[in-house]
Structure formats: structure tokens, C-alpha cells
Amino acid sequence: MGMLNRALMVLAGLMGFSASGPAFAGLGQPSPWQIDFQESATPIMTQITDFHNYVNIIIIAITLFVLALMIYVMVRFNEKKNPEPTRTSHNTLLEVAWTVIPIFILVAIAIPSFRLLFAQYDFPKADVSITATGAQWYWSYEYPDEGIGFDSIMVQDADLKPGQPRLLTVDNEVVVPVGANVVVGLKSNDVIHDWAVPSFGVKLDAVPGRLQQTWFRAEKEGWFYGMCSELCGRNHAFMPIAVRVVSQEEYDAWVASKKSASIDTKDKMASARD
Structure with a gap:
């Protein structure tokens, strides 16, 4: 019963946290307990927010992949399951992959980044x-x-x-x-x-x-x-x-x-x- 009560309290807290989310990003000024950008009021800020969210998705995906890989290695290659250490020295396919994939990731980040920089410094005619x-x-x-x-x-x-x-x-x-x-x-x-x-x-x-x-x-x-x-x-x-x-x-x-x-x-x- 105690565990159930604690679980319900945590769930209620998370629901309250998510329900109050819109107040975290006010328009024009900081908001109490703000954890995100202020609400966008210009096209440039909209692009900045979109780019930020896009890069965060990539960062989270990489973090989860590395975490999963570390857990797999710890479980699959621990001392109990592998009393004899592997003698593998290299893997050509793996080395090509961990060189090429990061290049693609950097290109995927660079292209929208350059577009944003161009928009920021492409001055329109002033009104x-x-x-x-x-x-x-x-x-x-x-x-x-x-x-x-x-x-x-x-x-x-x-x-x-x-x-x-x-x-x-x-x-x-x-x-x-x-x-x-x-x-x-x-x-x-x-x-x-x-x-x-x-x-x-x-x-x-x-x-x-x-x-x-x-x-x-x-x-x-x-x-x-x-x-x-x-x-x-x-x-x-x-x-x-x-x-x-x-x-x-x-x-x-x-x-x-x-x-x-x-x-x-x-x-x-x-x-x-x-």
C-alpha cells in the first residue's frame, strides 16, 4: 500500500508538472520556473526554437544509443559470461561506420544552422x-x-x-x-x-x-x-x-x-x- 501511495504521488506530481508547462515559456519576459525559451515573437526566434528542438532530438537519440550500447556491453561482455577475454583487434565495417555516421550527423546539423545564420544576417529593407x-x-x-x-x-x-x-x-x-x-x-x-x-x-x-x-x-x-x-x-x-x-x-x-x-x-x- 505504501508503494502504491508513493507511486500515485509521483504520478500526480508529474501530471502537475506537465499541466503547468505552458507557463514555463512566457511571451516577452521570463516566467517562474521557466525551463524553455520564451515564446517566439519574430520569424528568427521561431527558426531558433525549431533548430534548438531539432538538435535536441539528435542529442537525445545519440545519448540513448550510447546508453543502450553501454548496458549491452556490460551485460554481454562481463567477466562472468566471458572468462576468456576476446582477442578482436579491429573491425573494418565498424570503424567505417563510426567515421561516416558522425559526418552525416554533423552535416544534418550544419545545413539548418547555416540557413539560420543566413536569415539572421540577411538584412531586409528597414521600415x-x-x-x-x-x-x-x-x-x-x-x-x-x-x-x-x-x-x-x-x-x-x-x-x-x-x-x-x-x-x-x-x-x-x-x-x-x-x-x-x-x-x-x-x-x-x-x-x-x-x-x-x-x-x-x-x-x-x-x-x-x-x-x-x-x-x-x-x-x-x-x-x-x-x-x-x-x-x-x-x-x-x-x-x-x-x-x-x-x-x-x-x-x-x-x-x-x-x-x-x-x-x-x-x-x-x-x-x-x-
């Missing part, structure tokens, strides 16, 4: 261009085609509003339209930083003295968060990235409001100088 500049310890953003620029600084715990995630909320988020090709140029003012948004499949270093580029096309509206993913000093953990994906109409209204605020600021500065 929106953004320059992100890393500094210790915040991000500055410019929309050169729109004449907009602002700093993005983490909101402290005491200033958070209900529903805002801790250590990820910023005072000025990046805003982009859904379905638009967004090209992001990355720079740094001091040390190496890294602009990473997991749901977009984007992760690229911002290196002093260099301009690097990445891109994404968000196919879902909402909030998407990331962090600086290169150790950049004392406040490295407090340098979040927040991107809000909205409709084209909302984006146009946001651009207009930012331009209006910029003009008001310039007028106030000019009046102060006068």
Missing part, C-alpha cells in the same frame, strides 16, 4: 531604423529618420506601478510598429554592452568604436523585455531593455508626441538662454 547606444548603465536610443532621441533608464522598485516587472521596467521604452522590419544599430560609449531581447531572438554586442547591426520583425503586439547580456561593470544587472510593439496607428501617434515634446523642450531651452 524603422534605431540606434541603441550602451552606457554605464543605461541605454540611449535614436530614431534618425524621425529625429527622435531619448535615454532609457530602469525604474526603481519604489516607483513601480502595479503589473510592471521588477528590474525590467524603464522610464522610456522603445516603440516599434507590429510587422515592421526594424534595423537596430548598436554602439557603446564606454565598455562592451550587449543588446538582447529573447522573444525576438536578438543578442548582439555593443562595442566601443564600432557600429554593429541586427534586426527583427515583431509579429505580435505587446511588451518585450531584455537585459544587457555582457558583464559591463557594477550596475550591469540594472540595465534592462523594454520594447513595446504597437499598431501602425499607435506608432505614428507616439512619434508625433515625441516630436512635439522635443520641440517644446528646445523652445524652453531657447527661452532660458534668452
Whole structure:
């Protein structure tokens, strides 16, 4: 009876674990007890997830094969069953097999890997261009085609509003339209930083003295968060990235409001100088 109860408890635990699985991979931000990638919001992230699952299948198959082979060898060729050790020195067919089969496995991994790399670095025509500049310890953003620029600084715990995630909320988020090709140029003012948004499949270093580029096309509206993913000093953990994906109409209204605020600021500065 005790064994049966323990078995039922284990089964119930496994059922609960599987039932809670969807919560492990949230959209746009980490989820409690997450064990998988964040939900994909871009075509590139979808390809990354598919490639990850594909390679995992190969890894699991190889692991199970090696495990089965080891168990077979331990059972079939132990000392009790084989008091006289085998004198076999080589097997030509086996040596050819363990050379050729791994080559096929590597080719099977390399082909989709190269396709993914090509997709990541095959930049489409930009609908929106953004320059992100890393500094210790915040991000500055410019929309050169729109004449907009602002700093993005983490909101402290005491200033958070209900529903805002801790250590990820910023005072000025990046805003982009859904379905638009967004090209992001990355720079740094001091040390190496890294602009990473997991749901977009984007992760690229911002290196002093260099301009690097990445891109994404968000196919879902909402909030998407990331962090600086290169150790950049004392406040490295407090340098979040927040991107809000909205409709084209909302984006146009946001651009207009930012331009209006910029003009008001310039007028106030000019009046102060006068």
C-alpha cells in the first residue's frame, strides 16, 4: 500500500508538472520556473526554437544509443559470461561506420544552422531604423529618420506601478510598429554592452568604436523585455531593455508626441538662454 501511495504521488506530481508547462515559456519576459525559451515573437526566434528542438532530438537519440550500447556491453561482455577475454583487434565495417555516421550527423546539423545564420544576417529593407547606444548603465536610443532621441533608464522598485516587472521596467521604452522590419544599430560609449531581447531572438554586442547591426520583425503586439547580456561593470544587472510593439496607428501617434515634446523642450531651452 505504501508503494502504491508513493507511486500515485509521483504520478500526480508529474501530471502537475506537465499541466503547468505552458507557463514555463512566457511571451516577452521570463516566467517562474521557466525551463524553455520564451515564446517566439519574430520569424528568427521561431527558426531558433525549431533548430534548438531539432538538435535536441539528435542529442537525445545519440545519448540513448550510447546508453543502450553501454548496458549491452556490460551485460554481454562481463567477466562472468566471458572468462576468456576476446582477442578482436579491429573491425573494418565498424570503424567505417563510426567515421561516416558522425559526418552525416554533423552535416544534418550544419545545413539548418547555416540557413539560420543566413536569415539572421540577411538584412531586409528597414521600415524603422534605431540606434541603441550602451552606457554605464543605461541605454540611449535614436530614431534618425524621425529625429527622435531619448535615454532609457530602469525604474526603481519604489516607483513601480502595479503589473510592471521588477528590474525590467524603464522610464522610456522603445516603440516599434507590429510587422515592421526594424534595423537596430548598436554602439557603446564606454565598455562592451550587449543588446538582447529573447522573444525576438536578438543578442548582439555593443562595442566601443564600432557600429554593429541586427534586426527583427515583431509579429505580435505587446511588451518585450531584455537585459544587457555582457558583464559591463557594477550596475550591469540594472540595465534592462523594454520594447513595446504597437499598431501602425499607435506608432505614428507616439512619434508625433515625441516630436512635439522635443520641440517644446528646445523652445524652453531657447527661452532660458534668452
